[in-house]
Amino acid sequence: MIWLTWRQFRPQAVAAAVALVVIAILLAASEHSLASTYTSSGLARCHADCATVASRFIDKLGSLDHLLYFGSAALMYLAPALMGIFWGAPLVAREFEAGTHRIAWNQSVTRTRWALGKLGLVGLAAMATAGLLSLLVTWWASTIDRAASIAGGPVPVASGGAAGLHSTFLVLARLEPVIFAARGIAPLGYAAFAFVLGVTAGVLLRRTVPAMAVTLIVFVVIQVVVPNLVRPHLVPPVHVTSPVNVQTTHLHLNANASSGQVAIRLASAFAKPGAWVLSDTVITRSGAEAPDVSVSSGGVELLVPPAACIPTLGSGISRVAKCQSELAALHLRQSVSYQPASRFWPLQWLETAVYLVLAAALGGVCVWQVRRRRVP
Amino acid sequence: MTDATAAIEARGLGKRYGHRWALTDCTLTVPAGHVVGLVGPNGAGKTTLISLATGMLAPTTGTVEVLGARPTSGPRQLARVGYVAQETPTYAGLSVADHLRLGAHLNPRWDAGLARRRIEQLGMDLKQKAGNLSGGQRAQLALTLALAKRPELLILDEPIASLDPLARREFLQVLMDATAEQEFSVVMSSHQVADLERVGDYLIVLIDSRVQVAGEVDHLVATHHLLTGPRRDRAGLPANQQVITDSHTGRQSTFLVRSDEPIIDPAWTVSPVSLEDIVLGYMGHSSARSADIKMLGARR
Structure with a gap:
């Protein structure tokens, strides 16, 4: 059974191997300059003010690095889907379409072995491909990932000297959903799941093209649902509540010229670089969510600040003190729920396990259906 | 070649697709040790009966036994039955040699010498992809695959329906030679009586799921x-x-x-x-x- 499966799978295996080699060469070639930028930035040997050093390193990355950073992440999303569509969906459906299952099912091998052989060999190939790809990408991006974790949160970096004039390069900590799925061992689980999903769709629909479409749709839905609804709860998130610091020097006034409104921005009380923030709200003394307050990575913004904080012509320092005391009287507290950076690997293992369990369950459905299904 | 167990034994066999019955209450015995021709008009239920006998379909009603056992009940049973399906499918992307290797890997009783010899006799190129073979050659390849398995029963479902007269004659010739060399039962369906007359020694006429007449050809003619x-x-x-x-x-x-x-x-x-x-x-x-x-x- 293994021989036949391998013989049928050979062209796809060769294509995957060629693609892997091309990607490996591309990443290895560009890694050299990335590594030297990293070394010269001093981030590897940094002891103090590493966040600034990290930001400076990210700042120095070239446009090719930007391209590869996002390109490789996109590839990590694409690869499992492609394996589901082009390896999984046709695996059995094409046999039904060509009638060749009538040959396969009439050799001296049971359908169970036939199905297990196909699922096992091509499934392992899919996992190996995704694993190697992830290894390459994770290795290539390791310096950027490290810098992103140190710099803290999403780091919009204005490349070049003049701020905002050039395109900004946003790097994310590896625990952020966009990057998380493109690193470590999780892609292995995605590939296994997408592949078996494709096979199952093919077994049930018996037609390659509809099976491909269904595979893509279901996989995309799962890939949206899991990071939003499942991953945050794989490990119970950490909650912290701390008073909003009104005594800081980070007191910014944002005057909106068009509406004439004035907003006030305070520094965020939450500073855990590399953490994945699940929810970040400001609550009042009663514990209710404070109205007219928005929280972003930039800080806590009060859309309707106390009257004393609204600047008037000729206001002096005493007015700032009054503003601060009025702010303090609001007893605002910032409530954050997050996954700390240290949970990257536990979450990777758990998510991979979830996908592998799903893949195994679908694999069971496949074998059962192949045994049961009667296709003349 | 006196075998107590029938090649195919169907009792009250029926198959329904949705509301349409392809085969209803079919009871028949196909004796072993013969080259049995199963004839009937299109829609008589021949292909359905064969699909049920090879386990490609599951019956809606009744039972079917092949060589005394349920079809596809295990690898041993699978090894006993050779099947050349309608339109004689082959793996288009695999070469003739690959098909022989497939047979060798998947069948414990595979006769590699026999398979080689047949392909050589037919003058087929081992390196050629099955997708590029003519209809006749493809049918021959499918037959070789089934024969080299050394089955006790060979089931053929209209194997030559789409072939030209010459390819049809060659196919039947190969089948006849094989039945002379190896000892196995054959059940072949066709709506061409002339084809069956050349190779068959037993005839079953199936019309509307019913056996109209069954018997040895010589006896029927007499x-x-x-x-x-x-x-x-x-x-x-x-x-x-x-x-x-x-x-x-x-x-x-x-x-x-x-x-x-x-x-x-x-x-x-x-x-x-x-x-x-x-x-x-x-x-x-x-x-x-x-x-x-x-x-x-x-x-x-």
Whole structure:
């Protein structure tokens, strides 16, 4: 059974191997300059003010690095889907379409072995491909990932000297959903799941093209649902509540010229670089969510600040003190729920396990259906 | 070649697709040790019966046993039955040699020498992709795959329906040679009686899921007679002469009758019948009967 499966799978295996080699060469070639930028930035040997050093390193990355950073992440999303569509969906459906299952099912091998052989060999190939790809990408991006974790949160970096004039390069900590799925061992689980999903769709629909479409749709839905609804709860998130610091020097006034409104921005009380923030709200003394307050990575913004904080012509320092005391009287507290950076690997293992369990369950459905299904 | 267990034994076998019955209440015994031709018009249920016997379909009602066991009940049972499916599918992307390797890997009783020899005799290129083979060569490849498995029973489902006359003749020749060399039972369905007459020694006529007649070809030919003589009603024939079809002109009557005893009535001119005449007779018999039923229904 293994021989036949391998013989049928050979062209796809060769294509995957060629693609892997091309990607490996591309990443290895560009890694050299990335590594030297990293070394010269001093981030590897940094002891103090590493966040600034990290930001400076990210700042120095070239446009090719930007391209590869996002390109490789996109590839990590694409690869499992492609394996589901082009390896999984046709695996059995094409046999039904060509009638060749009538040959396969009439050799001296049971359908169970036939199905297990196909699922096992091509499934392992899919996992190996995704694993190697992830290894390459994770290795290539390791310096950027490290810098992103140190710099803290999403780091919009204005490349070049003049701020905002050039395109900004946003790097994310590896625990952020966009990057998380493109690193470590999780892609292995995605590939296994997408592949078996494709096979199952093919077994049930018996037609390659509809099976491909269904595979893509279901996989995309799962890939949206899991990071939003499942991953945050794989490990119970950490909650912290701390008073909003009104005594800081980070007191910014944002005057909106068009509406004439004035907003006030305070520094965020939450500073855990590399953490994945699940929810970040400001609550009042009663514990209710404070109205007219928005929280972003930039800080806590009060859309309707106390009257004393609204600047008037000729206001002096005493007015700032009054503003601060009025702010303090609001007893605002910032409530954050997050996954700390240290949970990257536990979450990777758990998510991979979830996908592998799903893949195994679908694999069971496949074998059962192949045994049961009667296709003349 | 006297085997107690039948090649195929169906009891009350039925298969329904949605609301349409492809086969209803079919009870038949295909004896082992013969080259059995299964004939019938399109839609008689031949392919459905064979699909049920090879386990490609599951019955809606009844049971079917192949060589005394349930189809596809395990690797041992699979090894005993060779199957050449309709339109003789092959893996288009695999070469002829790959197909032989496939057979060798998947069958414990694989006869590699036999497979090689057959492919050589047919003058096929081992390196050629099956997708580039002619219809006839593809059918031969499928047959080789089934034969080299060394089955106890070979089931063929209209293997030559789409072939040209020459390829058809070659295919049957290979099949005949194989049955002469190896000892195995054959069941082959076709709607071409002439094809079966060349290779078969046993015939089953299946019409509307019913076995109309079954028996050894020689016996069928010996016991069916075409009688021509002065006009006479079918009721006027002796009880031991079963009328299959009759046709009448103003003064003359023609009957196809089945009788185990010789026809002695001097009024008849008795002419021998071919297998094709017999099969066509039974097909006409069946359609005439259903026409009678329809007329009865209309009169009511």
